[in-house]
Amino acid sequence: MDVIVFLRDNNFLSPFFVLSTSLLFFFIVKQTRLLHSKSTINLPPGPPQMPIIGNLHQVGDNPHVSISKMAKKFGPLISLRLGKQLLVVASSPETAIGILKTQDRHLSSRTVPAAFQQEAIIPHSLIWSECNQTWKNLRTLCRTEMFSTKALESQSRIREEKVGQLLDFLRRKQGQVLDLEDVVFTTLLNTLSSIIFGKDMVQFSDAHGSRDWFKESMHKIIEYGSRVKDFGSFYPILERFDLHGITKGTMKVFEKVFAYWEVIIEERKCLINSPTWSSEQAQYFLDRMLENGFSSNQIYQLVMELFVAGTNTTTSTVVWNIAELMRHKEVMSKVEEEMIRVNNSYQIALSQQSKLPYLEACIKETFRLHPPVPLLLPHLAADTCEVMNYTIPKNTKIFVNLWAMGRDPKLWSNPLTYNPERFIDSKLDFKGHDFELLPFGSGRRMCPGLPSGIKSVEFILSSLICEFDFALPNGEDASKLDMEEKFGIAMKRKNPLKVIFKEKQPY
Numbered sequence: 270m271d272v273i274v275f276l277r278d279n280n281f282l283s284p285f286f287v288l289s290t291s292l293l294f295f296f297i298v299k300q301t302r303l304l305h306s307k308s309t310i311n312l313p314p315g316p317p318q319m320p321i322i323g324n325l326h327q328v329g330d331n332p333h334v335s336i337s338k339m340a341k342k343f344g345p346l347i348s349l350r351l352g353k354q355l356l357v358v359a360s361s362p363e364t365a366i367g368i369l370k371t372q373d374r375h376l377s378s379r380t381v382p383a384a385f386q387q388e389a390i391i392p393h394s395l396i397w398s399e400c401n402q403t404w405k406n407l408r409t410l411c412r413t414e415m416f417s418t419k420a421l422e423s424q425s426r427i428r429e430e431k432v433g434q435l436l437d438f439l440r441r442k443q444g445q446v447l448d449l450e451d452v453v454f455t456t457l458l459n460t461l462s463s464i465i466f467g468k469d470m471v472q473f474s475d476a477h478g479s480r481d482w483f484k485e486s487m488h489k490i491i492e493y494g495s496r497v498k499d500f501g502s503f504y505p506i507l508e509r510f511d512l513h514g515i516t517k518g519t520m521k522v523f524e525k526v527f528a529y530w531e532v533i534i535e536e537r538k539c540l541i542n543s544p545t546w547s548s549e550q551a552q553y554f555l556d557r558m559l560e561n562g563f564s565s566n567q568i569y570q571l572v573m574e575l576f577v578a579g580t581n582t583t584t585s586t587v588v589w590n591i592a593e594l595m596r597h598k599e600v601m602s603k604v605e606e607e608m609i610r611v612n613n614s615y616q617i618a619l620s621q622q623s624k625l626p627y628l629e630a631c632i633k634e635t636f637r638l639h640p641p642v643p644l645l646l647p648h649l650a651a652d653t654c655e656v657m658n659y660t661i662p663k664n665t666k667i668f669v670n671l672w673a674m675g676r677d678p679k680l681w682s683n684p685l686t687y688n689p690e691r692f693i694d695s696k697l698d699f700k701g702h703d704f705e706l707l708p709f710g711s712g713r714r715m716c717p718g719l720p721s722g723i724k725s726v727e728f729i730l731s732s733l734i735c736e737f738d739f740a741l742p743n744g745e746d747a748s749k750l751d752m753e754e755k756f757g758i759a760m761k762r763k764n765p766l767k768v769i770f771k772e773k774q775p776y
């Protein structure tokens with residue numbers, strides 16, 4: 270029954286798919302041989318596989334949840350087959366160590382998802398490259414010019430200005446119903462674009478306002494990139510047909526966005542080449558890329574990746590935090606008390622972020638329950654190697670299920686209860702050394718944007734909590750707020766968090 274529903278839902282019963290399936294039939298023999306060879310390779314255990322589709326029909330729209338159920342049955346290191354793609358999933362700190370530490374060198378390559386398979390720009394990728402020289406150079410440039418302590422300090426003015434604009438907007442819209450994700454996403458897009466280009470990309474809009482084309486483009490790219498049902502990646506023979514129009518779809522959006530950036534880049538080049546230019550004026554990340562001789566394609570690719578990887582994850586983190594705080598009034602009160610204790614008022618500056626240990630505990634607790642990238646970005650085995658005495662063959666795709674680890678009763682007492690206190694007086698951190706809490710990953714592929722992302726999360730959260738009380742529309746009871754998830758490049762709420770902001774009375 271499962272299989273019939275899966276085939277129908279994915280147009281597998283349409284004439285085109287019947288034809289494709291016939292073609293695939295000729296590969297059954299090969300597949301059968303492959304499955305047979307499984308018995309000779311010591312793969313991690315896993316659920317039984319169907320011919321051709323393997324375990325595809327069992328994965329569903331929320332793979333972090335379905336795979337977590339499989340891990341409960343088959344153990345913390347399992348293997349699945351999605352079409353032709355072999356997948357290994359780690360769901361415990363020990364297996365995560367095996368993948369992200371012991372065998373990091375062999376298991377840190379990537380595959381390029383259909384959405385990002387753009388011939389001209391993909392050789393310049395940071396996220397989708399194997400760990401080659403290009404990848405090393407790009408990470409080094411980002412680390413020194415975007416995420417170092419010095420770079421973050423030089424970005425303080427921009428962060429304060431963009432969060433200031435967010436607060437002004439919310440003050441003007443007091444009493445109205447607003448989409449929290451939308452306003453936070455706008456703030457983060459503009460913060461990043463001001464750091465990179467020295468200008469905003471989008472405007473704030475209220476719940477009924479028209480959406481900006483740039484914001485819409487980012488949503489589309491993220492939507493294409495988040496598609497779980499990408500059959501080209503399961504059956505390489507189908508890859509070139511772009512059956513779901515994913516590659517074509519993103520290419521169209523990329524063209525529009527890149528044309529817009531090209532104008533900005535050319536303007537900047539003219540300024541740099543003008544006689545009035547002095548090197549002190551070089552203050553944006555674009556200047557650093559131009560100084561390093563980047564071509565337009567290199568700039569497009571890196572900037573696009575920073576936008577896609579940096580804005581969504583950070584937005585989701587802020588939204589999940591506010592949702593949990595609204596559900597737990599007593600925790601929200603403690604965060605507010607901490608702010609008053611630290612600062613004698615609700616006002617708080619960017620420089621005071623490190624003095625809010627209780628807020629930090631709330632953020633860790635939210636990372637535990639709602640990791641924005643629940644399976645990490647897929648890794649790929651560059652060579653065959655062994656993890657926990659099992660063989661991981663070359664070209665296996667690898668997930669680390671952070672979501673499953675965050676809810677594992679063997680690791681956390683009352684794992685489904687939101688309880689920031691568990692992190693008070695605990696040394697557990699999210700910086701990649703404690704393998705039970707890895708929202709940014711660990712090892713060579715670990716998120717390079719951690720310092721920037723966490724600064725934004727802490728500053729936006731504390732600023733919003735300082736200035737406003739939050740209520741749900743129609744007097745709904747916040748303690749009953751639903752917490753349904755939608756899997757994607759960053760895991761979001763399924764139902765947007767609509768909030769009414771009300772300015773706090775001065776303390």
Ligand code: HEM
Pocket residue numbers: 395396397408574575576578579580582583586641642645646647648708709710711713714715716717718719721722723726
């Ligand atoms: C709360 C915010 C964030 C979270 C939770 C987060 C999480 C992650 C995770 C889990 C990965 C994949 C690690 C792996 O595959 O092993 C990743 C990769 C990456 N992140 Fe972040 N991230 C955040 C913010 C940012 C920001 C602000 C930027 C940049 C502006 C950024 C840029 C990147 C890049 C470029 C990669 C790819 C690194 C590589 O493949 O070598 N992230 N992030």
